[in-house]
Amino acid sequence: MTPPEDEQSRPSSEVAESPPAGLEEIGYSQRWSELFAPHGALGHVPARVIRSNRGSAVVLSPRGVARAKVAGALRKHALGPLDLPTVGDWVAVDVAPDLEVPLIHAVLPRASAIVRGDPNKTSGVQIMAANIDVVFIVHPIADPPNLRRIERELSLSWESGAAPVIVLTKADLSSDVEAARQAVASIALETDVLVTNARAAVGLGQITERLTGHRTAVLIGPSGAGKSTIINGLLGEQRQATREVRVADGRGRHTTVARELVQIPGGGVLIDTPGLRSLGLTGSEEGISAAFADIEELARSCRFADCTHDHEPGCAVKAAVESGRLAVDRLVSYRKLLLESQVVAAKTDARARAQEARKEKILGKAIKNYKKQSGRG
Numbered sequence: 001m002t003p004p005e006d007e008q009s010r011p012s013s014e015v016a017e018s019p020p021a022g023l024e025e026i027g028y029s030q031r032w033s034e035l036f037a038p039h040g041a042l043g044h045v046p047a048r049v050i051r052s053n054r055g056s057a058v059v060l061s062p063r064g065v066a067r068a069k070v071a072g073a074l075r076k077h078a079l080g081p082l083d084l085p086t087v088g089d090w091v092a093v094d095v096a097p098d099l100e101v102p103l104i105h106a107v108l109p110r111a112s113a114i115v116r117g118d119p120n121k122t123s124g125v126q127i128m129a130a131n132i133d134v135v136f137i138v139h140p141i142a143d144p145p146n147l148r149r150i151e152r153e154l155s156l157s158w159e160s161g162a163a164p165v166i167v168l169t170k171a172d173l174s175s176d177v178e179a180a181r182q183a184v185a186s187i188a189l190e191t192d193v194l195v196t197n198a199r200a201a202v203g204l205g206q207i208t209e210r211l212t213g214h215r216t217a218v219l220i221g222p223s224g225a226g227k228s229t230i231i232n233g234l235l236g237e238q239r240q241a242t243r244e245v246r247v248a249d250g251r252g253r254h255t256t257v258a259r260e261l262v263q264i265p266g267g268g269v270l271i272d273t274p275g276l277r278s279l280g281l282t283g284s285e286e287g288i289s290a291a292f293a294d295i296e297e298l299a300r301s302c303r304f305a306d307c308t309h310d311h312e313p314g315c316a317v318k319a320a321v322e323s324g325r326l327a328v329d330r331l332v333s334y335r336k337l338l339l340e341s342q343v344v345a346a347k348t349d350a351r352a353r354a355q356e357a358r359k360e361k362i363l364g365k366a367i368k369n370y371k372k373q374s375g376r377g
């Protein structure tokens with residue numbers, strides 16, 4: 001493809017210097033440099049989306065931080081929100097001086113993404129963060145931790161392509177830290193469970209440790225869990241807004257409103273997200289399988305390969321519940337998530353079919369018009 005004239009004629013100093021200053025610290029690597037190369041030939045610069053909220057994006061490029069807009073062609077060709085830039089994305093940006101704001105022309109193929117089902121959106125999904133290496137699942141220890149929600153978040157995390165780590169916060173408010181940690185560990189399988197008191201900056205080294213090598217991690221978890229407090233603790237300043245959450249009227253409120261990528265001193269970046277009340281599944285069962293590997297392992301010994309662990313004879317999973325080796329709540333949780341996932345998958349299929357039908361109708365009309373105009377109808 002030949003770049004348009006104005007882009008060809010741009011002085012070569014406008015083409016991205018290599019490696020782009022400052023981008024390596026936030027994760028720019030060989031992979032991104034290779035994926036970016038064809039865009040560099042067009043005179044665009046590589047950038048990372050560091051903040052996104054309802055369609056607006058702030059990017060960090062070698063030119064600094066700027067609010068950017070999605071180029072018309074990219075928006076037009078996007079089939080849904082998955083094709084549009086989101087926090088953590090690496091993008092190709094036009095920063096020509098005659099532009100009012102930088103224009104995002106392309107989103108580089110993602111290495112990973114944590115996606116949640118979002119029943120309020122027509123598309124049904126929302127990307128919480130892209131190109132992440134680690135998902136920190138943050139929960140207050142004192143409440144006590146909501147095991148069922150952690151299982152759901154583990155499923156979404158395994159689905160993302162990044163490795164989950166559970167972070168229990170507010171250790172200072174718990175009378176029995178070890179009991180809470182063990183309860184969570186019992187459902188976490190191989191996943192690490194860390195304990196912190198972010199207000200006193202205790203246990204935060206375990207977080208930075210996992211960011212070495214310019215890695216990217218996202219913080220997810222309920223509102224008030226202390227996600228932003230962890231970031232502030234690591235920065236040593238009150239950068240992110242935090243707020244006491246009052247249980248009585250705290251429903252549906254969150255302090256953090258935009259998803260934001262923050263550079264951590266000593267290396268790596270953390271993406272802060274608003275605590276969400278509903279974290280829907282996306283219709284895939286792979287994440288659930290990973291999060292419930294213990295049950296899936298037991299299921300291999302069930303008499304029937306398609307055992308639902310409900311009424312079938314010779315069910316090894318039910319036997320494990322009866323003998324006390326498997327908590328019944330965990331089995332119920334597993335079945336609930338699978339069912340939810342199947343419902344979402346069916347809806348997604350129906351949506352895809354409707355879209356296909358709509359396309360065919362439009363195409364059919366176009367063919368009819370064409371025949372009419374050319375007198376062949």
Ligand SMILES: Nc1nc2c(ncn2[C@@H]2O[C@H](COP(=O)(O)OP(=O)(O)OP(=O)(O)O)[C@@H](O)[C@H]2O)c(=O)[nH]1
Nearest residue numbers: 170198224225226227228229242243244255256275
């Ligand atoms: N005692 C104690 N309080 C904490 C700790 N971590 C966070 N908090 C407090 O918990 C409240 C909520 O913390 P935030 O960091 O705003 O929670 P969040 O997860 O970012 O919440 P959203 O942005 O709404 O999703 C604040 O008042 C914090 O000061 C901790 O380790 N110990």
Ligand SMILES: [Mg+2]
Nearest residue numbers: 227228255256
């Ligand atoms: Mg917050």
Ligand SMILES: [Zn+2]
Nearest residue numbers: 302307309315
């Ligand atoms: Zn079974």
